[in-house]
Amino acid sequence: MAEGYWGKYWRRRVSRRRVLAGGAAVGAGAAALVAVGCGDDDDDDAAAPAATQAARATEAAEQAAEEATEAAQAAEAEATEAAQAAEAEATEAADPVQRGGTFQHQKSAQNTTLDPSVTVTDPTWTALTYNHLLGYSLVEEEAWGDAANGWEQPDATTLVFNLEDGLKFNPNAAGGRDLTSEDVAFSYSRFPSSLSDFGSEVNQLQWGWMGVDRGASFDTPDSQTLTINLAFPWASAIPSLGSSAMAIVNREAVEAAGGGLHDVPNAGAGAYMFENIDETGNTYVRNPNYRGHSTARGRFTDEVPYIDRWEDAIIVDQASREARLLAGDSDVLGSIDKIQAELFEGEQNVQVISGPANDHAIMELDAYKWAEHPLLREALSLSIDWEGYIEVVLDGEGIRGAPVGPAFSQVLPQDEIRQLQQFDPERARQLWAQGGGDDVFPDGFVTVIATFGTSTRHIEFIAQSIEENLGVPTLLEPADLATYVAIATAPPSEKIWHYFIAGENSLSTIPDYNALTHYVPNGYGAIFGGLYTFDHVLSAFYDDEIIAVTDEIGSELQGRYDLQGATVDPEERKEILQDMQRYIFTNFCCVLPLPVASVQYYAMGARLRNVPPVPDIANNASMGYRRAQNMWLDG
């Protein structure tokens, strides 16, 4: 099938490095054409084997060249890393930490509420003005004590925490009284009522693992000891406690405000307090009652954080945010792509932090439309050029995605994913015909493009890949945020889309298991993908006929998910998780994991020191830059 204009267009969007690489490939191709004698234009069969051989020879040559280049690059990278490490050590030794200064933050919109049990859409204020029991680092794969200075797990459902001495709320919260274990228990107990009374937008997955509404309890034998008795075993309990929603709030402040903290700015014991909130942004100053950590580990300090003050400006326009960073008026821009990272090279006010990404992206199939058609689901998966996606959409810096984040040891090896998730257009067409695809989907597919997103290349690539390799066109339906959400979560019989492509940041909200929740009914599988089971909490809203289609697959997936969550032994859990991933890859229902970036780039102000590494850097669940107390400003 001929490539369309837009196909050529997105293929053209490349970096300088890829242009050079492309030039080299063109040179190699030209040499190959000369070798086989390119004068013959006939499409006769005899020419094909020669062309194929030439192509194979070229491919082999390119592969060999690539391998050699990769080896050289790897060696160079190692040398560079070693040099950088040495430089960093030398710099650290030479540069004393500077205390003080103002971190210039920026964001696109004001907070919709100031209650951490109701919103986490902006993690800045929760990270600055509240403390949590723990912080969790994806890089170090360990938890660091924040309000807690020690903890143990005597059995699968019991967690015991010991609080720091002398923790106090800020002066505006109940006069700055001591923070006790009862405040922690009170804070965690609020989630069910926040959901029922205030329409909390904090995902239940962030707190539901405790089972607060299903029999969990809290014991506070003294003011510094908290015991959490989980309703059921949960293997990821410790990492989950770092989540920004698990902030510790002051009971009196909540009660004085009638149960919610929507308009109450200072109800925590975090290192900072709100100084001002208005339509231009927020400012934060130190909480005078805040002390350091007696057992400071990781990015927590044994004294107050090094930075004095934070200013958080509301800057709606992306170009303006970029200009502020370039001019040295802001210390953070956020996640950027490889091309922009190259453009920022040499900018005196910018430092680009890069490292291994921990991303998750999915192609959700509407179970209502696809569950009955296993052959068609497989055909769809086989028609997508997964490696091409990495080359084009991820600028060559990508890996094959899986239902478990790439930073975790439970993820399947890349080779196995490539085996399980193949690109085979011929087989795809066979299965499509065998499954009667043209009769089931006579009008092709519909998917949704977010008008608020920064790039649509991933959606365009997949739509084009399916059209080229399966012969089925996709209508791309544009939608703004509210429409996007409404379309994504419409009831099964009302979803206009056949597949829905979404990158998501749940791995930065809660570590490890959260990506997996996209694949199961009790996570996002039902509300997003229509994968309902008969015993699902919302099943009463839908016809049995609809659920009957999806119950079998959904129950199997949910069972495996629950089992891994209840398996505390790491090796045993890894085995269950890997089997579950294989099941997902071979059943194609109803979420297909997409390739993800292997490298994440983050643009920060050049004067920042001790910036947390990627992927922790923006991790609102735990130890990103917002909670890195040992970060400081140079000059």
Add this chain to the structure above:
Amino acid sequence: MQAYIIRRLLLVPFTLVLISIIVFIFMRAVPGDAADVRCGAAGNFDQQCFDVVREELGLNENKFNQYFKWLGDIVLRGDFGYSLSQRAHINEEIGKRIWNTAQIGLLSIAFTLLIGIPVGMVSAVRSGKPSDYILRFLAVMGLSVPSFWIATLVVIFPAVWWGVRVAPDWVGWEEPLTHLQILAIPAFIIALAGGGTIARIVRSSMLEVLRSDQVRTARAKGLRESAVVSRHVFRPSMIALFTIIGLQFSLVLGGSVIMESIFNIPGMGLWVISAVGERDFMIIQAVVVVFATWFLLITLLVDIAYAWVDPRIRY
């Protein structure tokens, strides 16, 4: 004249009601609402949250009830209600923001006249000469190049080339020079398009007068060319400007929405942009009604001034 003014004033509420119905219907015709955004913005849509929020925001009520309650509050108490997404009283927010938008508007109208009138005059007086062609080219450029594009270049290029920003962060009149700098740049960019329009109108209008008998007579009397232009050409040419200036206000209102976003000015435009993303019907409806009222009153004033300036016009 008085009867005309009364008739026009009586039409204002009917027009506003019509506008309110249109904006109310259109806002609810598109899928998604504030509850969708609140309960699903982070990709974590929750049905229970959705149900509670819809109830809390009154979105489950009958649409007619919603409309008449909203309209009744405005008519009877001048109350635009509460924002669905920001937990703020809309009247208070309007009070804080409308002056910021008005300042940009007034300044951009001033720039429009300062650019358009001299350019149009010189272009007319030097008609057919190179300076005329250059000025006409610039006027067409001002009209054709989108203001958001110019604004983006103004924001980004100084930062990329020299590491500086020409538009500082928002401050009020407590720092008057910085405040004026913040306002002047977006106002000037909005004025480029308006200035181009005014220049073309002034030029064609002056050319028409320049060819009239009265100008020939004035020249025959031996008046200096500058006196001919200022007394006998410029004044009668300005009548056409009144209508155009009225229309410029609509351009300014539209332009403020974009300019306030790019230059981060906390006015009505920036507010409505955020509200659109959050499907905050209450803010959008309020801003549309305020903008419509503003525009209707300005149009009325222009029409009255038109009759006052040109006694031949009778309503």
